[in-house]
Every structure is written in structure tokens, then in C-alpha cells.
Amino acid sequence: MMAALRRRDFLFGSSLLLASPFFMRAARAASPRIISLDYGLAQTLIEFGTPPVGLIDTPGWYDWVMEPPLPPGIANVGSNYEINMEMLQLLQPDLIISTPYLEWIRPQLETIAPVKSFPIHAVGSSPYPHIIAATLELGQIVGQPQQAQALIDRTERDLLAAKAATRRLAEQKLAIMTFMDARNIRVYGPGGIFQDVLDRLELQNAWTRRTNEWGFSDAGLADLIGIGDSRIFYMDPVPADVLAGLAGSPLWQAMPFVQKGHAQRMASVLMFGALPSVSRFARLLAEVKV
The missing domain is CATH 3.40.50.1980 (Nitrogenase molybdenum iron protein domain)
Incomplete structure (x- = not known):
């Protein structure tokens, strides 16, 4: 029964990927194995409680990101400039999430797993609406739509509190x-x-x-x-x-x-x-x- 519910949630949130091997593998798992080639997308997955299995430049997390804490056991898959393709293959991901910044390497990545690119930054306008859209979509992909909405609501409360405190x-x-x-x-x-x-x-x-x-x-x-x-x-x-x-x-x-x-x-x-x-x-x- 629970497996069927998880499968239904996955289908609802991942219609764009139904024709890919990602659907076939994720339907058999409680949560898809995701590699993130972007810190911001990884932040979001960690907040959902579904951290990626692999991430770029894990040693740099506490120089640039800080929050949330990086869970143990996430594999380092290289940098934006030099992705470790062998590590990606070893991790056997169901999905690789990225941004348009790395579109140049997409053909190579797609030999390993389906790639989902999220245009958030460098779009010529405020990134905030794009962050919200990516948060909701990631929530559907990993079967955590309620966690996604909770993160959005929590951020709105944080902004309201900060507005009062910064007068x-x-x-x-x-x-x-x-x-x-x-x-x-x-x-x-x-x-x-x-x-x-x-x-x-x-x-x-x-x-x-x-x-x-x-x-x-x-x-x-x-x-x-x-x-x-x-x-x-x-x-x-x-x-x-x-x-x-x-x-x-x-x-x-x-x-x-x-x-x-x-x-x-x-x-x-x-x-x-x-x-x-x-x-x-x-x-x-x-x-x-x-």
C-alpha cells in the first residue's frame, strides 16, 4: 500500500521524466538517488531530508554555503570545472540535477543518468520566483511536496521577522x-x-x-x-x-x-x-x- 502511494506521488511530480530510465528506477525506490551539481539545489534537498548522494566540491561547503549543515556520507563528485565522471558512474544516480551553467557538459552527463536543469540565476531578473518554482518541483521529484511548501512558508516567516528587526x-x-x-x-x-x-x-x-x-x-x-x-x-x-x-x-x-x-x-x-x-x-x- 505505502509503496503504491509513493509511486503515485512520484508519477504526479515527475511527468516530464516519465519516458526516461529515471522513472523506471525511482518507482522501485523510496527516494531517487540524486546527484547535485549545484549547491543551491543541494541545500533544498537537504532541507527536505533527502540529501543528494553526490555533490560538487563538498570541501567548499563551509566556505561558501554554511547552511544547512552538510550531512555525512555525501560523495564529492569534483568541481564545476572538472566533474568526476567515474565517481558519477559509481554512484549510479537516478537523476542528475544541474543548472544551465553546466549545459556544455550535459551530453556526457546523460550517458550516466537523466539530467534536470533548473534555471534560477543569471536569468536577467529576480531569482526568487525561480527558486520557489525549483523548490516545488524538487519536492515533487523526491516525493516531499509538503516539505517543499513548508520550506517556502518558513522562509516567508523568516523574511517577515527580519523585516521587523532591521528597521x-x-x-x-x-x-x-x-x-x-x-x-x-x-x-x-x-x-x-x-x-x-x-x-x-x-x-x-x-x-x-x-x-x-x-x-x-x-x-x-x-x-x-x-x-x-x-x-x-x-x-x-x-x-x-x-x-x-x-x-x-x-x-x-x-x-x-x-x-x-x-x-x-x-x-x-x-x-x-x-x-x-x-x-x-x-x-x-x-x-x-x-
């Missing part, structure tokens, strides 16, 4: 950035989840220059002079040589936001993340001491 930040504009090296930076704006969160919290972004389809601008350190004494957050991980040099950098020390004490370091948040990253960023903003 003191609404008094000035904010900028979110990361250091690439001592001279080059990445500043975030429209088209990314950081801007989505700022919008939902009704906070103003101090960075008004055009951003690319990924939601950031590549800039030089000197370009920050344009944000005046706005509050700026520079995210981890910060290269060690950069952090050591900030105190002695005449350019950095001359910035109005530094002189006003408005520059703060912030823990890492995955810029290309899914709902767990949205909640994490909102919470970190809510915890800022002004």
Missing part, C-alpha cells in the same frame, strides 16, 4: 560586497538574492551601478567612493592578504564609510543559493549591531 538599518543605504583580491571587488545589486532580500526587507541598496545577469558588478576598490558613508558589508571568505592589508590601505581608510565606522565584515552567504541562503542573509542583517 534601524532602513535609516541609511547598504552595500554588499566581496573582495576578490586587494584591488578588485564584487558588489551586489538587482538580479541576485541579496537584492531580493533587501527589497523584501524594504532596505535601500547604496550600489546603483548596473549589474550583470548574475546580479553583481565587477569593480575596483576605488569605485566604492561613490557610496559615501553608507553602511557596507564585506562578506567572508576574505583573502588573508586583503584582510591584513585593509588597516594599512590609504585608499580604504580614506573611504567615508570607513571613517564613519560603517564598514562591517559579514559571514558567508551563498550568492547563488536557494531559500536557505535567503533566510541566512535576512537573519544576518537582522543581527547587525548598529
